[in-house]
Amino acid sequence: MKDTEGYVTADGRQIGGTLMEMRNITLRFGGVVAIQDISFDIREGEVRAIIGPNGAGKSSMLNVISGFYTPSEGEVWYKGAKRPPMKPFEVARQGVARTFQNIALFEGMTVLDNVMTGRLTHMNAGIASQALWWGKARDEEMENREKVERVIDFLEIQNIRKTPVGRLPYGLKKRVELARALAAEPSLLLLDEPMAGMNVEEKEDMSRFILDVNDEFGTTICLIEHDMGVVMDLSDRVVVMDYGKKIGDGTPDEVRNNQDVIDAYLGVPH
Amino acid sequence: MAHLTMGAEGLRSVPALLARNASQFGASPAYREKEYGIWQSWTWAETAKEVEALALGLLNLGVNEGDFIAIIGRNRPYLYWSMVAAQSVGAIPVPLYQDSVAEEMEYVLDHCGARFAIVSDQEQVDKVIEVQDRLHQFEHMIYLDPRGLRKYDHTRLHQFSHVQDQGRAAHDEYIKELQARTAKLDYDSTCVMLYTSGTTGKPKGVVLSNRNIIETAKASSDFDHLRADDEVLAYLPMAWVGDFIFSIGQAYWTGFCVNCPESPETMMTDLREIAPSYYFAPPRVFETQLTQIMIRMEDSGAFKKKTFDYFMDHARKVGPAILDGHDVSAMDRLKYKLGEVMVYGPLKNALGFSNVRVGYTAGEAIGPEIFDFYRSLGINLKQLYGQTEASVFITQQPDGEVRSDTVGVPSPGVEIRISDTGEVFYRSPGVFVEYYKNAESTADTKDPEGWVATGDAGFIEEATGHLRIIDRAKDVGAMADGAMFAPKYVENKLKFYPNILEAVVFGAGRDRCCAFINIDLTAVGNWAERNNIAYASYQELAGHKQVLDTIQAHIEEVNASIAQDEMLSGCQVHRFLVLHKELDADDGELTRTRKVRRKIIGEKFEDLVNALYDGSTSVYTETEVTYEDGRKGKIKATLEIRDAKVVAATPQRMAAE
Numbered sequence: 001m002k003d004t005e006g007y008v009t010a011d012g013r014q015i016g017g018t019l020m021e022m023r024n025i026t027l028r029f030g031g032v033v034a035i036q037d038i039s040f041d042i043r044e045g046e047v048r049a050i051i052g053p054n055g056a057g058k059s060s061m062l063n064v065i066s067g068f069y070t071p072s073e074g075e076v077w078y079k080g081a082k083r084p085p086m087k088p089f090e091v092a093r094q095g096v097a098r099t100f101q102n103i104a105l106f107e108g109m110t111v112l113d114n115v116m117t118g119r120l121t122h123m124n125a126g127i128a129s130q131a132l133w134w135g136k137a138r139d140e141e142m143e144n145r146e147k148v149e150r151v152i153d154f155l156e157i158q159n160i161r162k163t164p165v166g167r168l169p170y171g172l173k174k175r176v177e178l179a180r181a182l183a184a185e186p187s188l189l190l191l192d193e194p195m196a197g198m199n200v201e202e203k204e205d206m207s208r209f210i211l212d213v214n215d216e217f218g219t220t221i222c223l224i225e226h227d228m229g230v231v232m233d234l235s236d237r238v239v240v241m242d243y244g245k246k247i248g249d250g251t252p253d254e255v256r257n258n259q260d261v262i263d264a265y266l267g268v269p270h
Numbered sequence: 271m272a273h274l275t276m277g278a279e280g281l282r283s284v285p286a287l288l289a290r291n292a293s294q295f296g297a298s299p300a301y302r303e304k305e306y307g308i309w310q311s312w313t314w315a316e317t318a319k320e321v322e323a324l325a326l327g328l329l330n331l332g333v334n335e336g337d338f339i340a341i342i343g344r345n346r347p348y349l350y351w352s353m354v355a356a357q358s359v360g361a362i363p364v365p366l367y368q369d370s371v372a373e374e375m376e377y378v379l380d381h382c383g384a385r386f387a388i389v390s391d392q393e394q395v396d397k398v399i400e401v402q403d404r405l406h407q408f409e410h411m412i413y414l415d416p417r418g419l420r421k422y423d424h425t426r427l428h429q430f431s432h433v434q435d436q437g438r439a440a441h442d443e444y445i446k447e448l449q450a451r452t453a454k455l456d457y458d459s460t461c462v463m464l465y466t467s468g469t470t471g472k473p474k475g476v477v478l479s480n481r482n483i484i485e486t487a488k489a490s491s492d493f494d495h496l497r498a499d500d501e502v503l504a505y506l507p508m509a510w511v512g513d514f515i516f517s518i519g520q521a522y523w524t525g526f527c528v529n530c531p532e533s534p535e536t537m538m539t540d541l542r543e544i545a546p547s548y549y550f551a552p553p554r555v556f557e558t559q560l561t562q563i564m565i566r567m568e569d570s571g572a573f574k575k576k577t578f579d580y581f582m583d584h585a586r587k588v589g590p591a592i593l594d595g596h597d598v599s600a601m602d603r604l605k606y607k608l609g610e611v612m613v614y615g616p617l618k619n620a621l622g623f624s625n626v627r628v629g630y631t632a633g634e635a636i637g638p639e640i641f642d643f644y645r646s647l648g649i650n651l652k653q654l655y656g657q658t659e660a661s662v663f664i665t666q667q668p669d670g671e672v673r674s675d676t677v678g679v680p681s682p683g684v685e686i687r688i689s690d691t692g693e694v695f696y697r698s699p700g701v702f703v704e705y706y707k708n709a710e711s712t713a714d715t716k717d718p719e720g721w722v723a724t725g726d727a728g729f730i731e732e733a734t735g736h737l738r739i740i741d742r743a744k745d746v747g748a749m750a751d752g753a754m755f756a757p758k759y760v761e762n763k764l765k766f767y768p769n770i771l772e773a774v775v776f777g778a779g780r781d782r783c784c785a786f787i788n789i790d791l792t793a794v795g796n797w798a799e800r801n802n803i804a805y806a807s808y809q810e811l812a813g814h815k816q817v818l819d820t821i822q823a824h825i826e827e828v829n830a831s832i833a834q835d836e837m838l839s840g841c842q843v844h845r846f847l848v849l850h851k852e853l854d855a856d857d858g859e860l861t862r863t864r865k866v867r868r869k870i871i872g873e874k875f876e877d878l879v880n881a882l883y884d885g886s887t888s889v890y891t892e893t894e895v896t897y898e899d900g901r902k903g904k905i906k907a908t909l910e911i912r913d914a915k916v917v918a919a920t921p922q923r924m925a926a927e
Contacts (some may be wrong), residue, residue: 011421111358149306154417161307212418 006043009236010251016044018077019220020065025074027060036244037072042188047109047214048222049231051255052241053264058102058224061241062190065222068126075154079187082212095122097186099177101193101224107166110149111157111176114165118183151182154216155209163164171202175209182213189213191223195230203227207234232256240264271632282787283455283572285321285358287522292318293884295498301347304532312347314525320434322448324355327437329444331386331410331428338463340397342366343390344506345530348414348430350517351387355689361386361452364463364475365509367862368394371900373916374473376401378465378723382475382706384408388430392401395427403578428666457481461705462513468520468660476511476658485520486661487697493666494628500547505537510863511658512632516550519661541622549629553636554864556651559621560640560794561768565796578919581609583645589646607913611636616645624811630654631667633863634678635739635758639764641674650837653677655739659715660684660721661700665737668740686737692727692745727756737763745868747778748849755842757868760841762834767824768793772853772860774871775833775843776879780843784882786875787821788812790851794820809907812848816910821848825914830889833917842916843883848874848887850907856896878909887911 004014020042027035042048052059062078063069067088076083078094083085097118105114122144125137127266133141152158155175160168165254174194181189193241194210195203207230213219226232230239232252240255241246243265255261275668283285291300296315297714303310307327333339339356341363343349364382366375368390377385385407387398395413402408414430437444461483465473490496504517517528517921526548567578570635572626588602598606600836600891618624629644636653644651654666655677665686667678680686684698697720704712716722727746728739740746741758750756757775764773771790777783789812798805798814805811829842853859859871874893881889890908897903 026880045819146306149308154308158307158532159539186636208418215420 003204007047007079009046013045013236015046015236016068018042018082019044019079021077022064023062023075023077023270025061025064025066025071025076026067028058028072033244035064035241036243038244039074040239040249042220042222044187044220045218046220046236047210047234048220049237049238050158050222050224050241051226051228051231054247055243055266056241058241059192062098062192062224066096071174075076076206088128091123092184094258095185095187096190097184097188098190099174099179099192099194100183101196103173103177105165105173105176105180108164110162111168111179112152112161112162114176115148115151115183116144116179118151118180119148121184147185151179154182154212155179171205172205174198174202178206178213182217182219185217187220189219189221191221191225193224193226195225195227203230210234212215241256276542276698279322280329281484281760281792283357283459284354284454284461284483285452286774287484288314288321288354291408291522291525292591298498298525299527299528300521301350301526301528303347303530304536304543307532307893309529309543310528317347317351321351321355321358321640323434323437323454324351324430324446324913325358325437325448326440327433328359328361328437329388329447330357330436330440331492331751333359333386333456336712337345337361337386338364338384339388340364340366340375340379340382340384340398341508341540342387342394343368343414343508345416345513345517345532346390347507347528347530349388349390349508350504350528352412353462353518356388357455358448358452358455360459362460362463364465365507365514366465367467367507367509369396369484369507370791370862371856371896372397372400376836377403378473378475379405379408381473382463386412386736388412389414392418395419395422403632422904436737457484460703462514464509464514464658467865474708474711477703478511478661478700478704479703482702483519484523485489485514485525485683486663487515487523489699490515490663490666491520491524493668493682494548496520496524496526496548497689498525498627500524500627501544501548502526502528502548502550503537503540503541503622504528504530505534505542506550506552507862511551512656514663515779516548519904532616537584538622541620542620545625547618547623547625549623549626551629551631552633552863553631553640554634556631556636556640556644557768561790563617563621564768567793568796568800578613581613582643583680584609585614585646590672591647593645593648594672610648611662618649623647626650628652632656634865635762636674638674642896645672648915654681655737657722657724659702660696660698660774661702662699664696664724665702666678667736671734671736673736675729676734676738678737679735680737686730687721690721691743692729692740692746694724694726694728694737694739697721703706707762721743749777749781749839750781751784754837755841756838757783757841759838760785760828760843761866763828764824764843769797769820770824772866773855774866774868775841776872776882777841778915780883783841784879785825785843785846786871787846788880789817806845808852809850809905812850813907813910818848818910820914820916821846831918839917843914844916845911845913847882847909847911849878850891850909852921856898857894881909883910 006017009013018041023039025035025185032263052058064071069084123140125140127203129135129137194206214221238252240261245259248258290510291314295654297313298304300312300314301312335489339361341352341714356363410426412430412433416429457480461478461480463475465475506513521528529544531537540927568794584605586633588598588606596873632654650666656662663681665808666679684696687695701722725743726739726740728737730737741756745757746757760775761773764770769790772784772788772840774782792807821851825843832842833839855862877891888910893905895903895905
């Protein structure tokens, strides 16, 4: 899987070479093996889903990608180089942004300020300059604000720009989280259950936004999701996990017809 | 304004006005739009350049003289430029309601035979694509927002900015042709075609000439002393004649600036930021704002609430008199000034009305309390009466002669006469040319001398010369006993209660009147919250016993007030029910401008009407509804029917003659 040729999706998008590769990842917490010897890759421009029943190790996998967990064994390759153990903020600087399963926004801050925090990795002005809002800090903020405004426009949240996040309904908070992740202009966007707890309409909106993000900015997206309908519609390729192991990998159709996957979801005696 | 009338001879089309504005007010703002959180602006000179580039691009795409170009989207500078660019190349712009469903668009696009469409975004592109195979003349579509459209087949689809770029690139090839076509436009060439929403039947295409638009814009701008430094907020549908007159006609004639909101949801914030000096809104907008203020005042602290109530009482007493320049005692004036600092000023600022010099409401009757509330704050809110066929203006209220029950005196240049049947007729330079491809309707509406039937029944007050409208002439009928039946009159009285959003009164040819009521979810919902009444849906709240009690009380008050009117005392509402769904334009029950389609509602809910008249106390019904994406569903409900007390009045047989 080291070719850089890529492939063409069913709807005619050209997918590029490998962006991130997980090689034989194992993650242990004491005696518990959360992830066992899993390998897969994420290619540039694709929507990659990780699915599996509860406790399959999906979120742990996402946390390995985002640098929150360091794998016990195995290697993470990113943009053609092996990634040394890193702190999450260092991973973020490399262009990996994420949203959380349980919303992690600053409730007392406005939507605008929350989204601005997504630009932190792009701010280098010194503390003195920031405090005086002069020179570099000023230019930087104007530039960042413009980028943030484009994201706000894109996700259609102009009307809540100045609203404190704590006052927003759940579905909108999820959208603000996506906005914050997008503001970082990531090469790889990780979405941890973006549709969890949403009603049908909110799910439709979110699906549209995810596809539009991928389409407009060419952002590579890796998402975890329980809603099978959503996963099968959105993603180009799917990794299926069960009890910490990879039991399937392929296009939605391939995965749907995979006997192991059917067993994992419908349940057979282990 | 001497400089504005100079050279009027040459100003016989909108593109000609644009050229004048570009040279006279070149550096002042013509358009603003909030985008990316900032107000972006274009001067008249820049606007002229943008329009030229687009016009050249349209020539490049092969637009012919006389072609129709459909324009679909929310108010954006680009779409206003599209209208003027279309005119510049000799084509006719046809703005459509952006919330129309695909079938409605199909009818209009097919009727005018549009070869081109300029639309705002993916949503509109999808709708047109859905119907374009059935439209034989349709060729190219231009869109503004490329989002989500990257993967579409672009053989007949073009991005707005690319069309402009191509136009700029082909400047030398096409500029002669463009100039020639623009120069050919005269007072009788078609300026725009607007489809009437039509309370009955299919929409009709109203053809308006440059003469109609420019003469009307000129007369109405003079009437209200509009200036080049005025500001308006363009937020009403572009397909509606009012927006065309305000945002194109008057804006190009006087050279004022048109501001477009960031999105429909941010309208109120944008209004506050712009603080327009010239403002127009249908009564519904004023009602909604007032309801919101009152709800928020209910939630505020005791001191604030007391201050607000105290000064608002004072404003109601003397505010309108001060605004009209009548005599008011020095003490009252002082108190009003104090109120201005304490309440009125901040309130107007929060509403975005700090700078309003001239404000209009039209389209429907406005409740006297609502009207007086705004006027008492010192906002110069006036009423006008108009129609698409008249290029809006038929009558309007001059400063100092404003009342909530009249619609004013004939606008400059307009003649009015009342026919024997009580219908209002008018004649003016703004009278439309024809209904497109519908000579029969044209002849029915406009007689050879140019008199146009409004379809409204009304009379002119002898003392003041003001026109008063009673009802749609068609709707004014007789009850079984011959008494006069004016449903709109009753409905308006009902709708003045904040809890009632919509009312439909039946009674023509019957022995008594009955009504359907729609509750206002904002007002009633707030009341429910305050009284700890749980509800899950509109339907549940609408069926709540206490809600029905409240509505019944409102109806009985209205009955008492109607009983005092000799002519109409027979129109008291005997029985009513609260509908299980909100009347909706998507279901065909309202027009796109939210007027009740009485006949369609009567047919659709026939079972309910029958139940109202057969004396039953409840009725089970199933109704089909259309969702925003065009899917259909069903609502089932059992509705309670109640009797309302009527005030005894002897039947006025005499008055019906």
